[in-house]
Amino acid sequence: MMKQRYFLKKDNTKIFTEYETYLRCEDRSENTIRKYMRDLRAFYTFLGRASLTKEAVLAWKRQLSESHALSSANSMLAAVNSFLDWIGAPQCKVKPFRIQREIFCKTEKELTQEEYRRLVAAAEDHKNRRLALLLQTICATGIRVSELCFITAEALELGRATVNCKGKQRVVFLPTELRRLLRRYCRDRRIDSGPIFCTKTGQPLDRSNIWKDMKALCATAQVDPRKVFPHNLRHLFARTYYRLEKDLSRLADLLGHTNITTTRIYTAESGETHFQQMDRMGLVLSQT
The missing domain is CATH 1.10.443.10 (Intergrase catalytic core)
Incomplete structure (x- = not known):
């Protein structure tokens, strides 16, 4: 069941701590954990007091496309999608941007x-x-x-x-x-x-x-x-x-x-x- 009670609070410290513990149990590297938590907090800063919906995640995706390279935006979306799976809200997940692989390096x-x-x-x-x-x-x-x-x-x-x-x-x-x-x-x-x-x-x-x-x-x-x-x-x-x-x-x-x-x-x-x-x-x- 989706942990909705946490989304009604201004402080999501508890849910974030539980998720960070989950990532460690999944044997994720410390660098990956730090990045996931940083991206997750960035999403919640964007979300503010609004409800967690797929529309809200799509709005964040649109903002990322304007402020970040698409590869960076995709890595941030992956972090949030992982969190959404964990809380039991896969219906809120969004697809990454499609990026054609470059044949040559710059x-x-x-x-x-x-x-x-x-x-x-x-x-x-x-x-x-x-x-x-x-x-x-x-x-x-x-x-x-x-x-x-x-x-x-x-x-x-x-x-x-x-x-x-x-x-x-x-x-x-x-x-x-x-x-x-x-x-x-x-x-x-x-x-x-x-x-x-x-x-x-x-x-x-x-x-x-x-x-x-x-x-x-x-x-x-x-x-x-x-x-x-x-x-x-x-x-x-x-x-x-x-x-x-x-x-x-x-x-x-x-x-x-x-x-x-x-x-x-x-x-x-x-x-x-x-x-x-x-x-x-x-x-x-x-x-x-």
Whole structure:
């Protein structure tokens, strides 16, 4: 039965707390839980004192289409639809926006290998050895920034890390040269157990601080700030691997993707690359 009694109150703290507990029982990641709760509160701010109806959700959907990118709007709708299922009000759910998948990635957001090398060099110029190694670890393994905590001193000795993320477990192999660099770093920092990338107090690095540190490299590296964020290193790993192996299924396993359609997004290159390939095909004949 729909928990209507909660919607008559100004304060929905209780229902939100119960829903957050439900998400944890469903083994959702902390980042997912925070996002769902943030989106849910945004919806209730929009709803105000109005009743929860499908018309109200549709009105919010229309507002999102005017204020957000459609992909962002869809993720917010997914959060609210999940909540509506939980409270027993599936009749209030709305469909996501239909978005045609882009064949090419945007050139202004495609990080190249040369730009990646300049970012690593800039980190070293800034005397930030930890950041230089962090960039290389993400790019050389394809892990998510949230998975850095699984790169431990113990994993370094094994040559592989067991990563648990989004309810799935996979093995991430550590390249030989990366292991050599990380061993030296651990030796100098006297890290003999636990996560390699951590604060002075031994806590895993916060993703917001990593993001900020990366952005600080842009000027020195002469790289467009729009290209510089941790997840773009994962995309560079995917494109580089696919160019060499042309094995989309294996790449999906390495990235921890359940749906190979997601992996296709990671391997998309800029339209300029395809333009050059078409020029090399030589199928346009000279006029006689």
